[in-house]
Amino acid sequence: MTKEIFGVYEGVTKDDVIDYLYSDVKFKKIMVTPESFSKVKDAIEEVGMNLYQDFFLLFDECERIIQDVSYRKTITLPMDDFFLFKGKAFISATPLPPSDPRFKKKRFTELHVVPDFDNTIDLELMPTNNILLSLKHYFSHHKNDHYFIFLNSTDTIASVIKTLNIRTESHVFCARESVVKFRAINLNIANQHFENKLIKKYNFFSSRFNSAVDLKVAFKPNILIISDLTRALHSKVDPLTQVVQIIGRLRNGYNNVTHITNLKENLVSKTEEQIINYLEGCESAYNTIKALRQAATTEGARNTLDQCLELVEYAQFVNPDGSKNYYMFDNEIHSNRVNGYYHNAETLKLAYEQTNRFKIKFKPQEYLLDDIHNNKLEAGLSNIALYRKIAETLLKIEDADNALNMNAFIVRAQLQKMFPDICDAFRKLKYEGMAELNFSPGKIRDAVYKITTDKEKKHFEFLQLLNIAFNIDKVYTT
Missing domain, CATH: 1.20.5 (Single alpha-helices involved in coiled-coils or other helix-helix interfaces)
Known part of the structure; x- marks a missing residue:
C-alpha cells in the first residue's frame, strides 16, 4: 500500500515521485527539503499536473531559511516558485519575519496562535568560564538515567566524552560527515539517524536535530543545551527560536532543561x-x-x-x-543580534527574559581556570608557557580566599589529573622556585629530582642510624 505522505530524501529519484503521483492515494502529500524541491517540481510537470494550482505549498520551520542561508545557499531555491502558488503558507512555532518585499506585495496576512494557558518553560541558565568543570557540577547535581545533550560542535562533544570518561555510556546523533569524523578519531558511537535502540545514558545531538525531528521516548530525560564559544562560535543558540525548538523535540515530555554556555565579550555585534x-x-x-x-x-x-x-x-x-x-540580509541582522546576547551573563539572561517564553533560574559559575586557557593547555602551549600557566593557576588556588573554595578544589583535581608532574613540581618548589628557574621544564625536572634524591638519601641515612642504635628482636622500653 502506498504511503499517504511521500517523503523525498537522499536516494529518492524523480521517477519515485512520479510513481507516487500515479498511485491510488487520493490526496497527494509530499514532504521535501528545499534542496530537493526541483525533483518534485519536475515530476509534477512531467505527469501533466499543475504545480501551482493543484498543490498547496506549506513552508514549515520558516525561520530556518534565515538562520541557515549563510552556509546552506540552496535553501532559498523554492522561494521564486513559492510566490506563484495559489495556496501557500510560511509557518513556524518560532518564526523570524522575512524582509523579502514579495510578502507585502502578495498581501500576506500574519496569523498568531496564542495559547490560553501558561506555556512558559522552566530553564536553568548556567553561564560559566569553564564548560567541562560546569558539566561535572551539572551531572553531580542533576541525576537522571538519560540525558539529551544538544551541542553543535563535534570537537567539543568528543572532548566531553573523553574527558568525563563516558564513552561506553554515550551515543552521538549527527550528520553523516560528522559520523565519519568520529570514526576517524576512534569513537564508533555515532549515527546520522535517531533510533530508540541506540539510546544510552548520555545522548548527544548536533544542530540537525534542533528542529523538525520528533524524539519520542518512553522516559523523561534531562535536556542539556551546551554552547562553547571558545571552540565553536556556531554552537551558540537563539533563545527565541532554537532553544524553544530543541525543547519541542521531546514530544512525550522531559524532566528539566539547562543551558550551559561560556561567553565572549568581544563577539562582533552590530545594530540592525x-x-x-x-x-x-x-x-x-x-x-x-x-x-x-x-x-x-x-x-x-x-x-x-x-x-x-x-x-x-x-x-x-x-x-x-x-x-x-533578502534572506542573507536577514541572516546578517539575526546573527549579529544573537552574538550580542553572548557578550556577558546579564545580556544573555535578558535575551531569555524578553522572549516571554521562559522562567529563568540563573546560576552563573566561575572557575580559576577558564575555557580559553584550558583549551590552550589541551592544544599544547610551549613547554615554558605551559609550566608558567599551571603554576600561576595553582598559586591562585593557594590564596587564602580560595583555599576552601569548592571550585578551587575541582580545578586542582583537574590539573592534577592532566599534569601530575607539573603539580608535583609546584608542591616541592612552590611558585617562587619554579619562577627562579624561568619555568624551564628541564631545570625544574632536575630540581625536583635533586629534592627527591636528597630526601631519599636522608631516609636511608636515618634507617642506617636506626640499625646502629637498635638491635632486631630486642625489646626496648621507654
Whole structure:
C-alpha cells in the first residue's frame, strides 16, 4: 500500500515521485527539503499536473531559511516558485519575519496562535568560564538515567566524552560527515539517524536535530543545551527560536532543561541600522562595478570586472540571477543580534527574559581556570608557557580566599589529573622556585629530582642510624 505522505530524501529519484503521483492515494502529500524541491517540481510537470494550482505549498520551520542561508545557499531555491502558488503558507512555532518585499506585495496576512494557558518553560541558565568543570557540577547535581545533550560542535562533544570518561555510556546523533569524523578519531558511537535502540545514558545531538525531528521516548530525560564559544562560535543558540525548538523535540515530555554556555565579550555585534547602512553601501559599490562590466568593450576588462564581482564580500548577498538576496540580509541582522546576547551573563539572561517564553533560574559559575586557557593547555602551549600557566593557576588556588573554595578544589583535581608532574613540581618548589628557574621544564625536572634524591638519601641515612642504635628482636622500653 502506498504511503499517504511521500517523503523525498537522499536516494529518492524523480521517477519515485512520479510513481507516487500515479498511485491510488487520493490526496497527494509530499514532504521535501528545499534542496530537493526541483525533483518534485519536475515530476509534477512531467505527469501533466499543475504545480501551482493543484498543490498547496506549506513552508514549515520558516525561520530556518534565515538562520541557515549563510552556509546552506540552496535553501532559498523554492522561494521564486513559492510566490506563484495559489495556496501557500510560511509557518513556524518560532518564526523570524522575512524582509523579502514579495510578502507585502502578495498581501500576506500574519496569523498568531496564542495559547490560553501558561506555556512558559522552566530553564536553568548556567553561564560559566569553564564548560567541562560546569558539566561535572551539572551531572553531580542533576541525576537522571538519560540525558539529551544538544551541542553543535563535534570537537567539543568528543572532548566531553573523553574527558568525563563516558564513552561506553554515550551515543552521538549527527550528520553523516560528522559520523565519519568520529570514526576517524576512534569513537564508533555515532549515527546520522535517531533510533530508540541506540539510546544510552548520555545522548548527544548536533544542530540537525534542533528542529523538525520528533524524539519520542518512553522516559523523561534531562535536556542539556551546551554552547562553547571558545571552540565553536556556531554552537551558540537563539533563545527565541532554537532553544524553544530543541525543547519541542521531546514530544512525550522531559524532566528539566539547562543551558550551559561560556561567553565572549568581544563577539562582533552590530545594530540592525549599522548592518543595513553598511550593506547598502556595499550594494551601491557592487552595482557600480556591475555597470562598468556591462559597459566594458574588451575581453580583458570584462574578465577583470567579472572577477571583482565574484570576489567582493557583497557577492554572497546576491542571488545567482544578480538580484538582492533578502534572506542573507536577514541572516546578517539575526546573527549579529544573537552574538550580542553572548557578550556577558546579564545580556544573555535578558535575551531569555524578553522572549516571554521562559522562567529563568540563573546560576552563573566561575572557575580559576577558564575555557580559553584550558583549551590552550589541551592544544599544547610551549613547554615554558605551559609550566608558567599551571603554576600561576595553582598559586591562585593557594590564596587564602580560595583555599576552601569548592571550585578551587575541582580545578586542582583537574590539573592534577592532566599534569601530575607539573603539580608535583609546584608542591616541592612552590611558585617562587619554579619562577627562579624561568619555568624551564628541564631545570625544574632536575630540581625536583635533586629534592627527591636528597630526601631519599636522608631516609636511608636515618634507617642506617636506626640499625646502629637498635638491635632486631630486642625489646626496648621507654
